[in-house]
Amino acid sequence: MYYQLWNFFLKDDEYCDWKEKIKVNNRFNKATWQTINDFFAFVEKNFYLKSQLGETHNLEQFIHLVKENSYNLTSEEFAWFLVTRQQIWMLFDLAQKTPLLKEQLLSAKNPQQFVKIADDYGYYFSVEELAWLLTEIKSFSELVPINNSVGEIISVSNYGKIEIGYWIWLAEEWGLVPPFCHRIQPVNLLSQYVDNPFLPDRCFLPKSYFNQHFVAQTLV
Structure with a gap:
């Protein structure tokens, strides 16, 4: 399921655009995060819906199917969920390859300092x-x-x-x-x-x- 959404949000151009939009206008919360997780869990149990979503050719079709199945989620919410996760995973991946960054992150005295270090490297969450x-x-x-x-x-x-x-x-x-x-x-x-x-x-x-x-x- 994630693969289809990658086409809409995580390809290079789309990712950079959404990343900037989210940084400027992040108004989402834990309830939205959990609702999207619940949606993905629902899709995994519904082969027909999973197949339908996999055949969508654009974001509008995808969101339409989501709402038809009683999940009132927007493209902005999906973008926030996926791009935010991508930034955290990319930071972890970079830290694994960069001993200096890993040492900086592990030496952070509090979570605020951790996310500040991430931001310094271009990852915002x-x-x-x-x-x-x-x-x-x-x-x-x-x-x-x-x-x-x-x-x-x-x-x-x-x-x-x-x-x-x-x-x-x-x-x-x-x-x-x-x-x-x-x-x-x-x-x-x-x-x-x-x-x-x-x-x-x-x-x-x-x-x-x-x-x-x-x-x-x-x-x-």
Whole structure:
């Protein structure tokens, strides 16, 4: 599904244009981010819709199909979601190839300094957007850290070709990414303190925790 959208947003000319528009006029929030993620999850379960979207020849057709399926999403929202993610991934990729940049980022004293360094290299995103993406990645089943009986951590720390563990650990240290605490989140237990990611209603176990736990036990 992403491949078709790359044609609309992430080819060189389109990417540069949208990147500048987003930097000047970023008015989106976490609810929009989650809605787009929900839409992609819905598409993956609907082969017919996935096929229809894959056959669209322009952005207008794509957005029309999206809205026909009850997702009121705009081209600007998709552009923000995809271009912002692209900038974060490109920064991580560059850091992996550039020891000086990697050292600068890992030495950042707070997330604000981290995004300032990114901006200096031409990658613009907010602290919140960084947190949303890293939390999403940490929830990915293959990245769940599990301790076996001798204290070894069995986990996958690469996302594709990019080493992601450094950035998740840094975000955990800053309190951007919540720890794993319980299987089911309480319903708005302490929702008035939404800025504290370490409170019980903000902690979570990722989708495949117990599968990973089983694998860890079999390796002991």
